[in-house]
Amino acid sequence: MIPDIGYIALIVAALVCIYAIAASLLGASRNEERLVQSGRTAALLVFPLVLIACLGLWYALVTSDFSIQYVAEVSSKSTPLFYRITALWGSQGGSILFWNLLMSAFIGVAMLRGWKEDKVLLPYVVAVACLVALFFIAINIFTANPFLRYSFPPADGRGLNPLLRHPGMIIHPPMLYAGYTSFVIPFAFCIASLAVGRRDNLWLVQSRRWTLTGWAFLASGLVLGGRWAHDVLGWGGYWGWDPSENMPLVSWLFATAFLHSAMIQEKRGMFKNWNILLMTFTFVSIFFGTSFIRSGLLTSVHAFAKSNLGPLFLAFMVFILGGTIMLWFSRLDTLRSENRLDSWFSREGIFLLQNVLFMSTALTIFIGTIFPTITEAINGVKITVGPPFYNQVAGPQLIVLVVLMGIAPLLAWRKASARALGRLSLIPAAAGLLVLIILMVTLQLLIPALMLALCAYTFVQTVLEYTRGVRARVLSHAESVPIALLRLVQRNQRRYGGYLIHIGVVLIAVGAIGKGFYGTDVLRNVKLNESFTVGSYTFTYRGVKSVPCEFTDCQSTEAAVLTTSTADGRIIGGVYPHRDQFPVQQQTSTIADITGSFNEEVYVILAGWENAGMSASFQVYINPLINWIWVGGVVLILGFVLAFWQLEPLPQRASRLASAIPSAGAPSG
Amino acid sequence: MGIGTILVGLALVVIVAILIAMPLLEPGRQSVEHSANSRERDSLELERATIVRTIRELDFDFRTGKMDESDYKVLREAQVRRGADVLQTLDALPLDAPSEPEDEAQQRGEPDAGEGADVPPVSAPGACPSCRVLIQPGVRFCPNCGTRIAKDERSAITAR
Numbered sequence: 001m002i003p004d005i006g007y008i009a010l011i012v013a014a015l016v017c018i019y020a021i022a023a024s025l026l027g028a029s030r031n032e033e034r035l036v037q038s039g040r041t042a043a044l045l046v047f048p049l050v051l052i053a054c055l056g057l058w059y060a061l062v063t064s065d066f067s068i069q070y071v072a073e074v075s076s077k078s079t080p081l082f083y084r085i086t087a088l089w090g091s092q093g094g095s096i097l098f099w100n101l102l103m104s105a106f107i108g109v110a111m112l113r114g115w116k117e118d119k120v121l122l123p124y125v126v127a128v129a130c131l132v133a134l135f136f137i138a139i140n141i142f143t144a145n146p147f148l149r150y151s152f153p154p155a156d157g158r159g160l161n162p163l164l165r166h167p168g169m170i171i172h173p174p175m176l177y178a179g180y181t182s183f184v185i186p187f188a189f190c191i192a193s194l195a196v197g198r199r200d201n202l203w204l205v206q207s208r209r210w211t212l213t214g215w216a217f218l219a220s221g222l223v224l225g226g227r228w229a230h231d232v233l234g235w236g237g238y239w240g241w242d243p244s245e246n247m248p249l250v251s252w253l254f255a256t257a258f259l260h261s262a263m264i265q266e267k268r269g270m271f272k273n274w275n276i277l278l279m280t281f282t283f284v285s286i287f288f289g290t291s292f293i294r295s296g297l298l299t300s301v302h303a304f305a306k307s308n309l310g311p312l313f314l315a316f317m318v319f320i321l322g323g324t325i326m327l328w329f330s331r332l333d334t335l336r337s338e339n340r341l342d343s344w345f346s347r348e349g350i351f352l353l354q355n356v357l358f359m360s361t362a363l364t365i366f367i368g369t370i371f372p373t374i375t376e377a378i379n380g381v382k383i384t385v386g387p388p389f390y391n392q393v394a395g396p397q398l399i400v401l402v403v404l405m406g407i408a409p410l411l412a413w414r415k416a417s418a419r420a421l422g423r424l425s426l427i428p429a430a431a432g433l434l435v436l437i438i439l440m441v442t443l444q445l446l447i448p449a450l451m452l453a454l455c456a457y458t459f460v461q462t463v464l465e466y467t468r469g470v471r472a473r474v475l476s477h478a479e480s481v482p483i484a485l486l487r488l489v490q491r492n493q494r495r496y497g498g499y500l501i502h503i504g505v506v507l508i509a510v511g512a513i514g515k516g517f518y519g520t521d522v523l524r525n526v527k528l529n530e531s532f533t534v535g536s537y538t539f540t541y542r543g544v545k546s547v548p549c550e551f552t553d554c555q556s557t558e559a560a561v562l563t564t565s566t567a568d569g570r571i572i573g574g575v576y577p578h579r580d581q582f583p584v585q586q587q588t589s590t591i592a593d594i595t596g597s598f599n600e601e602v603y604v605i606l607a608g609w610e611n612a613g614m615s616a617s618f619q620v621y622i623n624p625l626i627n628w629i630w631v632g633g634v635v636l637i638l639g640f641v642l643a644f645w646q647l648e649p650l651p652q653r654a655s656r657l658a659s660a661i662p663s664a665g666a667p668s669g
Numbered sequence: 670m671g672i673g674t675i676l677v678g679l680a681l682v683v684i685v686a687i688l689i690a691m692p693l694l695e696p697g698r699q700s701v702e703h704s705a706n707s708r709e710r711d712s713l714e715l716e717r718a719t720i721v722r723t724i725r726e727l728d729f730d731f732r733t734g735k736m737d738e739s740d741y742k743v744l745r746e747a748q749v750r751r752g753a754d755v756l757q758t759l760d761a762l763p764l765d766a767p768s769e770p771e772d773e774a775q776q777r778g779e780p781d782a783g784e785g786a787d788v789p790p791v792s793a794p795g796a797c798p799s800c801r802v803l804i805q806p807g808v809r810f811c812p813n814c815g816t817r818i819a820k821d822e823r824s825a826i827t828a829r
Contacts, residue, residue, distance in 0.1 A: 037692035
């Protein structure tokens with residue numbers, strides 16, 4: 001009964017969406033507030049209705065109601081409770097229901113906010129957001145229904161896909177879905193602004209936090225996805241340029257370009273058209289990526305999500321894109337720039353360059369990802385584009401972006417000073433040069449040394465942005481350093497949160513360069529008690545044995561390998577990589593064991609064994625600096641929190657600047 | 670599907686229908702659209718906030734050594750002039766609704782005290798009536814918080 005109530009709630013949610021669209025648009029056309037408010041209430045009610053549907057499916061999963069096809073597909077009697085709960089997003093129907101839950105939650109929060117001077121946008125925000133929600137709810141009802149029942153229920157279910165049995169699966173999909181779905185709000189604001197023909201930045205100001213939220217969720221989803229791939233897929237890496245990674249990255253790059261470009265519109269009234277296009281690209285790329293990955297057109301680690309939903313997604317995407325372009329063309333006269341670029345040598349000039357690079361990087365990755373599909377459509381042969389293409393084409397662009405990230409804060413808005421740039425760059429450039437010399441002397445590889453030197457430049461320069469600000473406050477306000485730092489950050493959380501995000505990105509780049517250029521991997525077949533050396537480590541094979549599996553539906557075999565340091569013979573410890581075989585799903589999971597130090601990870605995989613373990617094959621990866629990627633991810637999220645969360649201001653005290661403002665050269669008004 | 674499920678489903682529909690209908694039953698019939706006058710005012714207020722923020726950014730960039738003094742003076746002067754023009758246009762617009770309270774303006778993302786903001790311990794002569802930052806005589810708005818300086822206050826500052 002309870003799952004059936006969930007299904008009914010889903011149908012009611014679809015009807016409520018239709019009503020919300022109709023009432024809000026009718027209210028706007030008749031200029032009638034009550035209708036718009038009724039539409040707003042309807043939009044608000046979608047969330048509790050979808051929540052009821054989710055609770056219905058969760059109930060079926062927890063009680064192992066195998067009469068429901070979805071439950072039998074993603075769980076079994078032996079599936080631990082924790083994984084039964086996360087199985088909600090373990091396959092197609094449930095993951096779209098979960099997508100609906102997140103999207104309706106974001107819509108609900110947007111409806112609850114106080115609508116004042118932006119009330120004029122409300123009916124269109126409701127209509128656009130509910131239209132998108134209606135599309136996904138309709139998919140759940142008609143195409144990917146997780147509530148379908150078997151006529152003859154099986155005695156037990158198949159169990160969750162072994163790849164999804166990882167703690168990362170608690171948060172990786174929710175983060176990515178939250179990133180995807182939250183963009184419905186800024187996109188709705190963008191369309192609403194076009195619909196009412198606003199000339200100002202109202203939609204940007206009102207949707208700023210939403211964009212930042214979606215961006216941060218996407219970023220954390222990407223980093224967590226990398227961690228999941230590192231731990232579960234058993235290939236020693238974290239990023240394989242897989243379509244399921246590339247598509248969210250493309251959306252994230254568009255969103256990053258938008259966040260920077262929006263600043264120029266806010267400050268200078270420029271790039272209005274460009275910002276509308278960037279928001280549209282971001283939103284449409286979400287649809288495009290999801291449709292491609294779910295259509296099975298691309299071979300991906302997410303092949304388990306393959307379905308017949310691709311054409312539906314593509315059709316809706318074309319509808320959204322077509323509608324937006326038509327609306328945009330009809331409003332071109334309201335979107336003229338209020339200012340011109342005073343000088344290319346200014347912060348807006350460098351932001352423009354960054355925008356071009358973000359776009360070209362996103363398009364490079366996008367074209368590389370869909371290239372196999374295009375070649376197959378043209379001549380029937382799927383030409384796959386591999387990691388070397390991305391590393392060689394997208395890699396340099398990303399490094400230039402890291403450098404621009406360091407230079408941009410040194411340039412003033414409108415017109416920068418070359419002399420000031422030179423003076424302020426002195427210490428960061430010296431730091432970069434020092435890193436370059438040390439790396440060339442010790443490791444003698446020019447390209448990664450240059451890249452790390454550029455990262456050092458940006459890192460030091462970004463840290464100096466804090467110290468310069470603190471020094472200015474200490475001098476002018478007579479504050480202690482900690483208080484000056486607190487007040488500095490508090491007074492412009494967006495700016496200093498942004499700088500913290502830049503530091504996070506630099507740390508991620510350092511990890512990627514370390515792993516990519518200084519990493520090694522070796523495949524060795526060894527006999528029992530035989531040793532082999534990789535880098536500065538010696539590994540001695542001590543045999544394999546069956547061990548209890550974490551799950552009851554699998555058989556696990558573990559190898560014991562003693563690891564010692566080649567340099568001083570010091571025993572580092574044992575590593576125990578294992579392979580889990582899942583007979584029902586006919587899958588094998590290769591679980592690596594990791595040792596080494598923070599700066600140099602040693603990742604060992606049991607590739608296979610012969611003659612009851614008399615010999616075995618091991619793949620060993622030495623991953624220098626890889627852990628900085630995870631640290632960078634955490635710093636990036638902290639930066640987002642700082643930029644997003646408005647801190648309570650500290651009590652202000654007397655200062656000397658009060659009299660300094662006018663004398664600083666400020667002309668009278 | 671059992672009768673119990675159908676009854677619960679119906680109850681759900683009824684509850685949702687009542688909640689959605691409630692705004693329709695409320696008395697009064699407000700207009701959704703702002704008047705052209707009000708839209709213009711909102712846009713100008715947004716622009717005013719942007720100008721104040723820009724002046725603060727200029728001040729901060731100058732103080733952290735990112736700008737030459739000559740550029741700083743020219744650009745700041747231009748912003749202050751633009752701000753004065755915006756306020757003049759705002760003054761010329763007839764008021765068609767009571768002005769919003771200050772906290773609402775804050776919610777809209779308008780700047781509070783900025784990097785250059787400072788508050789003397791006592792109400793100093795020639796200070797902004799809102800944030801109490803010292804301001805130049807004759808200015809039409811506070812370059813720190815954007816508060817309009819009324820004509821009598823302007824002349825009082827000038828006289829002092």
